[in-house]
Amino acid sequence: MNIKSVWIIPAAAILLGGCGSNDAVEEPTVKVMARQTGLLSTTTVTEITTTEAVTEAAVYATPSEIAALPAASQISPEQIDPANLSEYFTAEAVPDAVFSRINGVSYHENPNISLDDLRYLRVLHYDPAGEIRTGELLCNQAIADDLLDIFRGLYDANYAIERMVLVDAYGGDDDASMAANNTSCFNYRVIAGSTTLSYHAQGLAIDINPRYNPYVTFAADGSAQISPENGVPYADREMFFPMKIDRNDLCYQLFTAHGFEWGGDWDTPLDYQHFEKPVS
Ligand SMILES: [Zn+2]
Numbered sequence: 487m488n489i490k491s492v493w494i495i496p497a498a499a500i501l502l503g504g505c506g507s508n509d510a511v512e513e514p515t516v517k518v519m520a521r522q523t524g525l526l527s528t529t530t531v532t533e534i535t536t537t538e539a540v541t542e543a544a545v546y547a548t549p550s551e552i553a554a555l556p557a558a559s560q561i562s563p564e565q566i567d568p569a570n571l572s573e574y575f576t577a578e579a580v581p582d583a584v585f586s587r588i589n590g591v592s593y594h595e596n597p598n599i600s601l602d603d604l605r606y607l608r609v610l611h612y613d614p615a616g617e618i619r620t621g622e623l624l625c626n627q628a629i630a631d632d633l634l635d636i637f638r639g640l641y642d643a644n645y646a647i648e649r650m651v652l653v654d655a656y657g658g659d660d661d662a663s664m665a666a667n668n669t670s671c672f673n674y675r676v677i678a679g680s681t682t683l684s685y686h687a688q689g690l691a692i693d694i695n696p697r698y699n700p701y702v703t704f705a706a707d708g709s710a711q712i713s714p715e716n717g718v719p720y721a722d723r724e725m726f727f728p729m730k731i732d733r734n735d736l737c738y739q740l741f742t743a744h745g746f747e748w749g750g751d752w753d754t755p756l757d758y759q760h761f762e763k764p765v766s
Contacts, residue, residue, distance in 0.1 A: 549573040553608045557622035557651040561610065566618065575638050577605045577630040584652075588624065591654040592673045599688050604672060605630040609637040611647040614728060621650030624672035626689035628765045632744040633671070633692070639740050646729055648695060664714035664759070667697035667729075678713065679703065691762035694737055698729040699750075699758035723750075723758070731758055 546567035552574055555561075566574065584606050585593075593601070607623040607630060625633055640647065648667040656662035660678070663670055672689035676682055678701070685691035693699075700717035702710050712721045720727060731737050731750060738748055741761040749757025 549576065552610075552620060555620050557608075557620050558649055559620045560613075561618040561620060563618060566610070571610075571641075572638065575607075575609050575634045575641075577607045577627075577634055580604050580606050580624070584624070587654050588652065591658040592624070592652065592675075594674050596674060598683060599626070599674070603627055604689055607633055607637075609634070609650070610641050611637065611650060612641065612644050614646040614648055616644070616646075619650075621647065621669070622652055623650065623670065623692070624652060624689060625692070626672070626765070629690060629763050632746070632763065636737075636740045636744060640736065643736050645736055646695075648697075648729070661714055664693070664696035664701070665716050667695055669694050669696070685762040690765060691760060693759040694731060694761070695729040696759040698727060699731045701749075701759065702756040704754050737761075 547561070547565040549570075552561065552565070553576065580588075580601055585601065593604075603626055604624050605627045607625060609621045609623070610618055611621045613619050621637070623633060647669050650669040653660065653663045653668070653670045653673045656666065656668065658673060658675070660673060660675065669692070671686065671692040673684070673686045675684055675687055677684045686693075697714055697717045698720045700721050701713045702721050704710055710721065712718045719725075720730070723730070723732065731748075733750075738750075742748060744763070746761040746763045749755070749760030749762070
């Protein structure tokens with residue numbers, strides 16, 4: 487970065503910097519002192535063109551540097567270039583390193599969806615503590631742009647998502663992923679309690695903050711089965727709690743605006759964490 491700065495250095499500081507009796511004070515330190523002490527209104531004007539000025543400018547992490555971090559890494563706000571925010575929200579063909587993580591776990595050779603149909607997404611999100619974190623998703627290429635747009639909208643609104651790593655981090659075990667409140671999309675699996683392939687198996691469904699937005703099925707006698715187990719208290723949708731999805735929630739609004747159905751709108755099951763997009 488080429489920056490030409492004009493710094494106003496107080497005479498006293500220059501004197502100090504040039505003083506042989508104080509060799510320990512290096513010139514850059516003096517310049518910093520001059521700026522920090524607020525003594526910038528008097529005496530000498532010095533024009534300096536120097537690489538030191540780079541320290542004055544924000545040094546952002548590049549999107550590829552951020553993408554090289556494991557998902558769920560905490561990012562300092564100073565690392566993010568606000569002028570190029572969209573570059574931190576990316577979709578690509580499944581990289582070899584990701585394939586080796588999912589092969590035989592969430593992905594199995596099958597007649598319904600190929601690896602070429604999937605996209606690997608990297609996004610930024612806020613966690614419940616307000617920290618910025620990296621997130622990753624695998625989804626069908628048909629909804630990749632939708633998800634990038636939605637997660638950018640959620641990020642812009644500081645929407646809290648606790649964790650967003652591939653379900654493979656939990657051995658492909660949906661219950662474990664839900665219990666960890668992990669947001670995830672693709673998983674080649676059947677619908678719980680059936681032999682029907684889930685929309686997740688096609689990468690066309692996503693579960694958001696699943697512990698606080700549980701999956702509720704009803705037995706013939708009307709009794710409810712709630713997953714995950716640690717999400718049982720949050721099946722009470724009259725209660726207020728953080729990360730709750732309802733029709734007033736931004737998550738609901740963004741997904742439905744992009745043509746997704748919300749599982750919380752169904753009669754049975756009631757799947758508060760779930761959004762899916764029917765595509766032909
Ligand atoms: Zn789901």
